[in-house]
Amino acid sequence: MVWQGKLIVFEGLDFTGKSTQARLLGEDLRKQGYEVTLTREPGGTSIGEQVRQILLSDRNHDLAALSELLLFMTCRAQLTREVIEPALAAGNVVISSRYRMSSLAYQGYGRGLDLDLIRRLNDAATHHRPSDLVIFLDVGPSDALARRGAHPDRIEQEEISFFQRIYDGYKQLLLDEPKALIVPATEDIETVAIEIRHQMQAISSAENDRV
Numbered sequence: 001m002v003w004q005g006k007l008i009v010f011e012g013l014d015f016t017g018k019s020t021q022a023r024l025l026g027e028d029l030r031k032q033g034y035e036v037t038l039t040r041e042p043g044g045t046s047i048g049e050q051v052r053q054i055l056l057s058d059r060n061h062d063l064a065a066l067s068e069l070l071l072f073m074t075c076r077a078q079l080t081r082e083v084i085e086p087a088l089a090a091g092n093v094v095i096s097s098r099y100r101m102s103s104l105a106y107q108g109y110g111r112g113l114d115l116d117l118i119r120r121l122n123d124a125a126t127h128h129r130p131s132d133l134v135i136f137l138d139v140g141p142s143d144a145l146a147r148r149g150a151h152p153d154r155i156e157q158e159e160i161s162f163f164q165r166i167y168d169g170y171k172q173l174l175l176d177e178p179k180a181l182i183v184p185a186t187e188d189i190e191t192v193a194i195e196i197r198h199q200m201q202a203i204s205s206a207e208n209d210r211v
């Protein structure tokens with residue numbers, strides 16, 4: 001049971017299918033006998049979902065970058081204490097759509113806030129708990145924004161240059177991430193899901209060989 005008590009995080013730009021792939025992976029791991037806790041950021045708790053409304057409402061265009069960062073951290077601190085820590089302690093595998101890397105990519109590279117400050121806040125919000133595996137769904141800004149719907153939220157309304165900075169930032173951050181899968185995600189849902197399974201299987205086999 002390689003993934004027992006582990007935190008698996010999906011990352012990537014908006015419209016890359018993170019929530020769908022998180023759900024499909026969760027179903028798959030449940031079939032393999034794991035207890036699975038699925039969650040998402042911002043949100044995932046009652047307080048976090050209320051803060052999510054503030055963050056994404058397109059009435060809040062005057063939200064300052066630092067305020068935005070602190071609100072994402074509020075969601076993360078709440079989610080860590082209410083959901084992630086208890087679930088990991090119970091031996092569940094936790095699958096989250098977004099986690100610490102999102103703030104570094106969006107508020108750091110996207111908004112230009114200080115990366116060290118974000119790292120310190122991430123450590124405080126998560127009690128220094130890194131993820132065990134990051135699955136980066138790789139869709140570039142123009143392909144991602146082509147999937148933008150009729151009612152984009154406050155962040156989804158940003159210009160392509162913002163998403164380009166975030167995408168480049170993710171690529172930079174992934175270089176320093178010891179456990180990351182980069183999965184091309186422009187294909188259909190099923191093809192992407194199979195590729196994720198395939199890459200995770202390779203990790204499980206390597207772990208099993210090691211012990």
Ligand code: TYD
Pocket residue numbers: 013014015019040041042072097098099102103104106107155156
């Ligand atoms: P997302 O998971 O993409 O929501 P959706 O359910 O619409 O797919 O997250 C909402 C937005 O919040 C998204 O534009 C990315 C942004 N975000 C940050 O800017 N920083 C963060 O730390 C997090 C967690 C999300």
